[in-house]
Amino acid sequence: MRIICEENLNKKLLDLYHQLQTEHGTLKWWPADTPFEVALGAILTQATAWRNVVKAIDNLKAADTFTPEQIHAISQDELEQLLRPSGYFRMKTKKVRAFVEHIVERPMQVMFKQNVPELREELLSIYGVGPETADSIILYAAEKPSFVVDTYTYRLLSRLGWVEGNFHYARLRALFMDNLPHDVELFNEYHALIVRHGARVCQKTPECQACGLQASCDHFFNRI
Ligand code: SF4
Incomplete structure:
Protein backbone atom coordinates (compact mmCIF):
# COMPACT_ATOMS: atom_id res chain seq x y z
CA MET A 1 0.00 0.00 0.00
CA LYS A 28 -19.16 8.94 21.58
CA TRP A 29 -18.14 5.31 21.14
CA TRP A 30 -17.62 2.50 22.56
CA PRO A 31 -20.80 0.72 23.61
CA ALA A 32 -19.55 -1.09 26.76
CA ASP A 33 -19.65 -0.61 30.53
CA THR A 34 -16.16 -1.66 31.66
CA PRO A 35 -12.62 -1.96 30.19
CA PHE A 36 -12.96 -5.75 30.36
CA GLU A 37 -16.21 -5.62 28.37
CA VAL A 38 -14.48 -3.40 25.78
CA ALA A 39 -11.63 -5.90 25.45
CA LEU A 40 -14.03 -8.83 25.20
CA GLY A 41 -16.02 -6.99 22.54
CA ALA A 42 -12.84 -6.21 20.60
CA ILE A 43 -11.97 -9.93 20.46
CA LEU A 44 -15.50 -11.14 19.72
CA THR A 45 -16.16 -8.60 16.96
CA GLN A 46 -13.43 -10.07 14.74
CA ALA A 47 -15.13 -11.05 11.45
CA THR A 48 -18.67 -10.57 12.75
CA ALA A 49 -21.31 -7.88 13.14
CA TRP A 50 -21.60 -6.07 16.47
CA ARG A 51 -25.15 -7.38 17.05
CA ASN A 52 -23.71 -10.92 17.31
CA VAL A 53 -21.16 -9.72 19.86
CA VAL A 54 -23.98 -8.24 21.94
CA LYS A 55 -25.79 -11.60 21.95
CA ALA A 56 -22.66 -13.41 23.18
CA ILE A 57 -22.00 -10.79 25.86
CA ASP A 58 -25.65 -10.97 26.96
CA ASN A 59 -25.24 -14.76 27.28
CA LEU A 60 -22.19 -14.30 29.53
CA LYS A 61 -24.05 -11.78 31.69
CA ALA A 62 -27.17 -13.96 31.93
CA ALA A 63 -25.01 -16.91 33.03
CA ASP A 64 -23.36 -14.68 35.65
CA THR A 65 -20.03 -15.39 33.96
CA PHE A 66 -18.71 -11.96 33.23
CA THR A 67 -15.54 -11.43 35.22
CA PRO A 68 -12.15 -12.76 34.05
CA GLU A 69 -12.12 -15.14 37.04
CA GLN A 70 -15.62 -16.49 36.30
CA ILE A 71 -14.80 -17.05 32.61
CA HIS A 72 -11.50 -18.66 33.57
CA ALA A 73 -13.33 -21.09 35.89
CA ILE A 74 -15.78 -22.57 33.36
CA SER A 75 -15.06 -25.37 30.91
CA GLN A 76 -14.19 -24.99 27.24
CA ASP A 77 -17.59 -26.49 26.27
CA GLU A 78 -19.55 -24.16 28.52
CA LEU A 79 -17.71 -21.12 27.19
CA GLU A 80 -18.20 -22.25 23.59
CA GLN A 81 -21.96 -22.48 24.11
CA LEU A 82 -22.11 -18.98 25.60
CA LEU A 83 -20.00 -17.48 22.79
CA ARG A 84 -21.73 -19.39 19.99
CA PRO A 85 -23.69 -16.34 18.65
CA SER A 86 -20.45 -14.47 17.96
CA GLY A 87 -19.54 -16.73 14.99
CA TYR A 88 -16.31 -18.75 14.66
CA PHE A 89 -17.10 -19.53 18.29
CA ARG A 90 -14.55 -22.33 18.79
CA MET A 91 -11.69 -20.12 17.68
CA LYS A 92 -13.06 -17.16 19.63
CA THR A 93 -13.42 -19.28 22.76
CA LYS A 94 -9.69 -20.08 22.53
CA LYS A 95 -8.90 -16.39 22.06
CA VAL A 96 -11.09 -15.25 24.96
CA ARG A 97 -9.63 -17.95 27.16
CA ALA A 98 -6.05 -16.91 26.26
CA PHE A 99 -6.87 -13.27 27.02
CA VAL A 100 -8.54 -14.12 30.32
CA GLU A 101 -5.65 -16.39 31.36
CA HIS A 102 -3.29 -13.49 30.73
CA ILE A 103 -5.26 -10.92 32.71
CA VAL A 104 -5.97 -13.25 35.62
CA GLU A 105 -2.18 -13.33 36.05
CA ARG A 106 -1.65 -9.70 35.12
CA PRO A 107 -4.75 -7.52 35.63
CA MET A 108 -5.69 -4.96 33.00
CA GLN A 109 -5.15 -2.02 35.36
CA VAL A 110 -1.53 -3.18 35.80
CA MET A 111 -1.02 -3.62 32.05
CA PHE A 112 -2.59 -0.23 31.37
CA LYS A 113 0.10 1.56 33.43
CA GLN A 114 2.52 1.07 30.53
CA ASN A 115 3.02 3.51 27.68
CA VAL A 116 1.36 2.79 24.32
CA PRO A 117 4.26 0.92 22.60
CA GLU A 118 4.84 -1.32 25.67
CA LEU A 119 1.14 -2.02 26.15
CA ARG A 120 0.71 -2.73 22.43
CA GLU A 121 3.60 -5.17 22.46
CA GLU A 122 2.16 -7.02 25.46
CA LEU A 123 -1.32 -7.22 23.93
CA LEU A 124 0.08 -8.45 20.62
CA SER A 125 1.90 -11.23 22.49
CA ILE A 126 -1.47 -12.73 23.57
CA TYR A 127 -2.95 -15.42 21.31
CA GLY A 128 -5.79 -14.01 19.21
CA VAL A 129 -4.94 -10.34 19.67
CA GLY A 130 -3.98 -8.80 16.34
CA PRO A 131 -3.16 -5.16 15.62
CA GLU A 132 -6.76 -3.95 15.23
CA THR A 133 -7.88 -5.69 18.43
CA ALA A 134 -4.83 -4.42 20.34
CA ASP A 135 -5.39 -0.84 19.18
CA SER A 136 -9.11 -1.03 20.04
CA ILE A 137 -8.27 -2.21 23.56
CA ILE A 138 -5.63 0.52 23.98
CA LEU A 139 -7.90 3.28 22.69
CA TYR A 140 -11.30 2.28 24.05
CA ALA A 141 -10.42 0.33 27.22
CA ALA A 142 -7.10 1.84 28.37
CA GLU A 143 -8.07 5.26 26.93
CA LYS A 144 -4.61 5.83 25.50
CA PRO A 145 -3.90 7.24 22.02
CA SER A 146 -3.47 4.40 19.54
S1 SF4 B 1 -19.71 7.51 -0.65
FE1 SF4 B 1 -18.60 9.45 -0.50
S2 SF4 B 1 -16.52 8.91 0.06
FE2 SF4 B 1 -17.51 7.04 -0.66
S3 SF4 B 1 -17.01 6.93 -2.84
FE3 SF4 B 1 -18.97 8.03 -2.70
S4 SF4 B 1 -18.45 10.22 -2.59
FE4 SF4 B 1 -16.59 9.04 -2.17
Missing part, protein backbone atom coordinates in the same frame (compact mmCIF):
# COMPACT_ATOMS: atom_id res chain seq x y z
CA ARG A 2 1.31 3.42 -0.96
CA ILE A 3 0.30 6.82 0.40
CA ILE A 4 -0.42 9.01 -2.62
CA CYS A 5 -1.18 12.37 -1.05
CA GLU A 6 1.70 13.10 1.32
CA GLU A 7 1.50 16.90 1.45
CA ASN A 8 -0.37 18.71 4.23
CA LEU A 9 -1.62 15.40 5.61
CA ASN A 10 -2.15 16.92 9.03
CA LYS A 11 -4.58 19.52 7.65
CA LYS A 12 -6.22 17.05 5.26
CA LEU A 13 -6.87 14.56 8.06
CA LEU A 14 -8.38 17.22 10.33
CA ASP A 15 -10.51 18.54 7.44
CA LEU A 16 -11.78 15.03 6.75
CA TYR A 17 -12.56 14.57 10.45
CA HIS A 18 -14.63 17.76 10.52
CA GLN A 19 -16.44 16.78 7.31
CA LEU A 20 -17.36 13.40 8.82
CA GLN A 21 -18.52 15.11 12.01
CA THR A 22 -20.74 17.41 9.96
CA GLU A 23 -22.19 14.32 8.25
CA HIS A 24 -22.72 12.12 11.29
CA GLY A 25 -22.56 14.31 14.41
CA THR A 26 -20.77 13.31 17.62
CA LEU A 27 -20.86 9.54 18.22
CA PHE A 147 -5.33 4.93 16.26
CA VAL A 148 -7.50 2.02 15.10
CA VAL A 149 -7.74 1.35 11.37
CA ASP A 150 -9.77 -1.26 9.54
CA THR A 151 -11.17 -2.12 6.13
CA TYR A 152 -13.63 0.81 6.36
CA THR A 153 -10.67 3.16 6.81
CA TYR A 154 -8.85 1.64 3.87
CA ARG A 155 -11.91 1.74 1.61
CA LEU A 156 -12.62 5.38 2.41
CA LEU A 157 -9.04 6.59 1.93
CA SER A 158 -8.53 4.61 -1.27
CA ARG A 159 -11.79 5.98 -2.73
CA LEU A 160 -10.81 9.51 -1.75
CA GLY A 161 -7.55 8.90 -3.65
CA TRP A 162 -5.17 9.10 -0.71
CA VAL A 163 -3.79 5.53 -0.83
CA GLU A 164 -3.37 2.80 -3.44
CA GLY A 165 -2.38 -0.85 -3.45
CA ASN A 166 -3.35 -3.55 -0.96
CA PHE A 167 -4.52 -2.85 2.59
CA HIS A 168 -1.54 -2.61 4.94
CA TYR A 169 -2.51 -2.17 8.60
CA ALA A 170 0.76 -0.68 9.89
CA ARG A 171 1.13 1.85 7.07
CA LEU A 172 -2.47 2.97 7.29
CA ARG A 173 -2.23 3.37 11.07
CA ALA A 174 1.04 5.31 10.72
CA LEU A 175 -0.69 7.76 8.39
CA PHE A 176 -2.95 8.80 11.29
CA MET A 177 -0.42 8.35 14.11
CA ASP A 178 2.24 10.44 12.36
CA ASN A 179 -0.01 13.29 11.27
CA LEU A 180 -2.52 13.87 14.04
CA PRO A 181 -2.11 15.08 17.63
CA HIS A 182 -2.13 12.06 19.97
CA ASP A 183 -5.48 12.91 21.50
CA VAL A 184 -7.64 10.07 22.84
CA GLU A 185 -10.96 11.82 22.24
CA LEU A 186 -9.98 12.71 18.66
CA PHE A 187 -8.80 9.15 17.88
CA ASN A 188 -11.88 7.64 19.54
CA GLU A 189 -14.31 9.82 17.61
CA TYR A 190 -12.41 9.70 14.31
CA HIS A 191 -12.43 5.91 14.11
CA ALA A 192 -16.10 5.80 15.11
CA LEU A 193 -16.97 8.31 12.37
CA ILE A 194 -15.08 6.33 9.72
CA VAL A 195 -16.91 3.14 10.73
CA ARG A 196 -20.27 4.94 10.68
CA HIS A 197 -19.52 6.41 7.25
CA GLY A 198 -18.35 3.06 5.87
CA ALA A 199 -21.37 1.19 7.24
CA ARG A 200 -24.03 3.69 6.16
CA VAL A 201 -22.72 5.71 3.21
CA CYS A 202 -19.38 4.62 1.73
CA GLN A 203 -20.51 0.98 1.68
CA LYS A 204 -19.28 -1.74 -0.68
CA THR A 205 -21.58 -0.14 -3.22
CA PRO A 206 -21.23 3.49 -2.18
CA GLU A 207 -24.21 5.81 -1.72
CA CYS A 208 -22.40 8.76 -3.30
CA GLN A 209 -25.56 10.80 -3.82
CA ALA A 210 -26.02 10.89 -0.04
CA CYS A 211 -22.37 11.68 0.74
CA GLY A 212 -21.00 15.06 1.78
CA LEU A 213 -17.46 14.11 0.69
CA GLN A 214 -18.20 14.15 -3.04
CA ALA A 215 -16.24 17.34 -3.72
CA SER A 216 -13.00 15.77 -2.47
CA CYS A 217 -13.50 12.19 -3.67
CA ASP A 218 -11.61 10.67 -6.63
CA HIS A 219 -14.01 7.73 -6.83
CA PHE A 220 -16.99 10.06 -7.20
CA PHE A 221 -15.35 12.09 -9.99
CA ASN A 222 -14.21 8.97 -11.81
CA ARG A 223 -17.82 7.72 -11.90
CA ILE A 224 -19.40 10.81 -13.44
